Amino acid sequence: MNYIQQAFKGRNEWYLYLISIFLILFGWQIIGGIPLLITAVLFSDGVGGFTKAAENNFLGIGIDSNLYLFLMILMFIFGLLALIxxxxxxHKRKFTTLVTSRKKIDWKRFWFAFVIWAVIAIIITTVGILMSPEDYVWNFKPVPFFTLLLVSFLFLPFQTSFEELLFRGYLLQGFGVLFKNRWVPLIITSVVFGLLHGANPEVEKLGYISMVFYIGTGLFFGILTLLDEGTELALGFHAANNIIAAVFVTANWTVFQTEALYVDHSEPSVGIEMFLPVFVIYPAVIFFLSKKxxxxxxxxxxxxxxxxxxxQENIIDIKGVEENAS
Structure with missing residues (x-):
């Protein structure tokens, strides 16, 4: 039984998906947002102060950036719990069926993908720093950095896992059941994944051309999931990507404004680094993994x-006979 077919191990009525999506969004955005809201109010002066806090991403007004990062991740943790x-x-099925078509989760795949992408991301970032050293400032502060490192490694995988299991798991399987094919769910989940990142500050600074990267990345993760019949590789790649992004380089126009090792002071612009992963690195990685x-x-x-x-067809037929007999 392939990965998308794992959805048939549980209930798949359309209204169950509507109920579940509502509960997931409620857990993610409402329940998960309460700690962030309370903290923002505590560090602001009433409603006006909260508005100012929101405009400044809660930074620069007394809230530690590591605390802010943790509170943001906490929202995704509540979303993940709601999904589970x-x-x-x-849907009355095992959580494992959302992760993989294998009998158990293959953690070797996860860690292999994590290490591979961490190395690639570090090399690309290092090359960028060496090519334009004037754009970067060394920002190492021991206590904030190691706190960031701890928060990133312990909690960021929850954020990336929620996104992967929602898009490459729950929605990919759900649309697969609905459309009875693979390519339509792949396209839909990749586009929606990219559009949801449209609120990121990078998109505001660089324009909608940056959606090529986000949609392309969603497509990459989706292709990995379908070819490997599980999300383990996508989970590893996504976790490594966000952790390196959080701890290596930060800028005042990126989604991760952290106590990273370097601060990028350059004026944001669309360059080759926007298209290189989508059109060169991702295809090369897929080819390499296909051989491995x-x-x-x-x-x-x-x-x-x-x-x-x-x-499953036999179960459905039996249910139909029982209902007619009654």
Missing amino acids: VCIKYI YGWTNMKDKLFGNITVPVA
């Missing part, structure tokens, strides 16, 4: 149809 509850109690894991029948895995497993 929905899978278990609404022996992926076969790749065309069908990306464009093939989704069918109801035979065992």
Whole structure:
């Protein structure tokens, strides 16, 4: 049974997806946002102060950047918990079926992807610093940096896991059941993933051309998931990407405004680094992984149809007979 077919191990009525999406958004944005809201109010002067806090991303008004990062991640943790509850109690299936088609989660795949992308990200960032050293300022402060390191490694994977399991897991499987194919869910989840990043400050500074990177990255993660029949690789890549982004370089126009090692003071512009990952590095990584894991029948895995497993068809037929008999 392939990855998308794992959804057939539970209930898939359309209204259950609507209920679940509502609960996930409620847990993520409402319940998860309460600690951030309370903290913002405590560090502001009433409603006006809160508005000012929001405009400044809660930084520069007395809130430690590491605390702010943790509170932001906490929102995703509540979203992840809501997703787990929905899978278990609404869709009536095991959480593992959301992660992989294998009998158990393959953590070796996760860590392999994590290390590979961490190395690539560090090399790319280091090359950028060496090529334009005048744009970067060394910002190492022991206590804030090591606190950031701790928060990033312990909690950022929850944020990236929520995004992956929501888009490359829950929605990819759900749309697969709905459209009975693979390529439509891949396109939809990649585009929605990119559009949700449209609120990032990078998009405001660089323009909507930067959506090429976000949608392309979502497409990359989705392709990995379909070809490997599980999200382990995507989970590893995404976690490594965000951790390196948080601890290595920061700027006043990026989503991660942290006590990173370097501060980029250059004027933001669209350059080759925007398109290099999408059109060169991602395809190269897919090719490398296809050789390592022996992926076969790749065309069908990306464009093939989704069918109801035979065992599931028998269950549906039995239910239908019982209902008619009653």
